[in-house]
Amino acid sequence: MIETRQITKRYGDLTAVDRICFRVEPGQVLGFLGPNGAGKSTTMKMLAGFLAPTSGGATVAGFDVETQPLEAKRALGYLPEGAPSYGEMNVREFLEFIADVRELKGDLRYKRLDDAIERLHLDRVLEQPIDTLSKGFRRRVGLAGAILHDPKVLILDEPTDGLDPNQKQEVRTLINSMARDKTIIISTHLLEEVHAVCDRAIIIAAGRILADATPAELEARSRYHQAVSLTAANLQEAKDALARVADIAAIEVDPQDNRITAFPKPGRSIFVAVGDALKAQGVTVRELALEPGRLDEVFRTITQGAVGKEART
Numbered sequence: 001m002i003e004t005r006q007i008t009k010r011y012g013d014l015t016a017v018d019r020i021c022f023r024v025e026p027g028q029v030l031g032f033l034g035p036n037g038a039g040k041s042t043t044m045k046m047l048a049g050f051l052a053p054t055s056g057g058a059t060v061a062g063f064d065v066e067t068q069p070l071e072a073k074r075a076l077g078y079l080p081e082g083a084p085s086y087g088e089m090n091v092r093e094f095l096e097f098i099a100d101v102r103e104l105k106g107d108l109r110y111k112r113l114d115d116a117i118e119r120l121h122l123d124r125v126l127e128q129p130i131d132t133l134s135k136g137f138r139r140r141v142g143l144a145g146a147i148l149h150d151p152k153v154l155i156l157d158e159p160t161d162g163l164d165p166n167q168k169q170e171v172r173t174l175i176n177s178m179a180r181d182k183t184i185i186i187s188t189h190l191l192e193e194v195h196a197v198c199d200r201a202i203i204i205a206a207g208r209i210l211a212d213a214t215p216a217e218l219e220a221r222s223r224y225h226q227a228v229s230l231t232a233a234n235l236q237e238a239k240d241a242l243a244r245v246a247d248i249a250a251i252e253v254d255p256q257d258n259r260i261t262a263f264p265k266p267g268r269s270i271f272v273a274v275g276d277a278l279k280a281q282g283v284t285v286r287e288l289a290l291e292p293g294r295l296d297e298v299f300r301t302i303t304q305g306a307v308g309k310e311a312r313t
């Protein structure tokens, strides 16, 4: 479990993290979302014990990160931003070094090393200096280091940054496979990642929590939630048919691809009525979809006011 209590970090007169409180239980993957400079990395560094909070605090697996740092760090795997340190080491040396730091010995040591190397597909690059690896491989080496001791808690700062689409998918599958018995926090700029791996998302901006909800709850805040989108052979015929549906509040047409989106009146459901109206008017429809809501639009709406505003005290 991870719990923060009013955790705060100030740099001079800039409040990078402002009294953040949350709790993540085992089995949960929490996505940390926010624009650049929101305070995501700073929060993660404080949880990982790399940075002391200015005020407030946190526990990791029940251990206070300031007063029980060794116990907290033992329970924790941390992937920092960017590349792993010790770039002059080759991958094998780096992982052996982490295994030493984690005091892994005997059969367990070999089992954990083999497991991390296999999960992150590092066998081809074991003898290569980390500095000479591609960004994607460096990220995977960092991840292998973070999971090596099979920690109960994982804090992963942009785990898929720099990976190609196939590698992103592999890392998301890895996170999902570890999620059952671990407490995991990931930060990301990628909203599709929230869908793919997170069962809860916290949106922060200017150091403050602006939303804490499941991806579905966030989508439900979108103005696209329960809207119906469609493309039709004849745009005007489709618009005429939709004009007959009483519960439609507004219709928008995307000039790029002529996709029509029909927005329901508050609390109304229009999917069946739209289908019936199009059929009754003999409109040839290519695609018809009920929109769950758009996370990117929700993210923009929630963070808009906060972006650019620095939290100065």
Ligand SMILES: Nc1ncnc2c1ncn2[C@@H]1O[C@H](COP(=O)(O)OP(=O)(O)OP(=O)(O)O)[C@@H](O)[C@H]1O
Residues within 6 Å of the ligand: 011, 014, 016, 034, 035, 036, 037, 038, 039, 040, 041, 042, 043
């Ligand atoms: N060592 C430091 N000294 C002064 N200010 C800092 C320091 N580290 C971070 N900051 C500032 O704190 C704020 C939060 O930074 P942080 O790196 O936590 O944001 P972030 O949400 O992780 O951003 P990104 O998505 O760009 O990684 C930013 O305004 C940043 O400039």
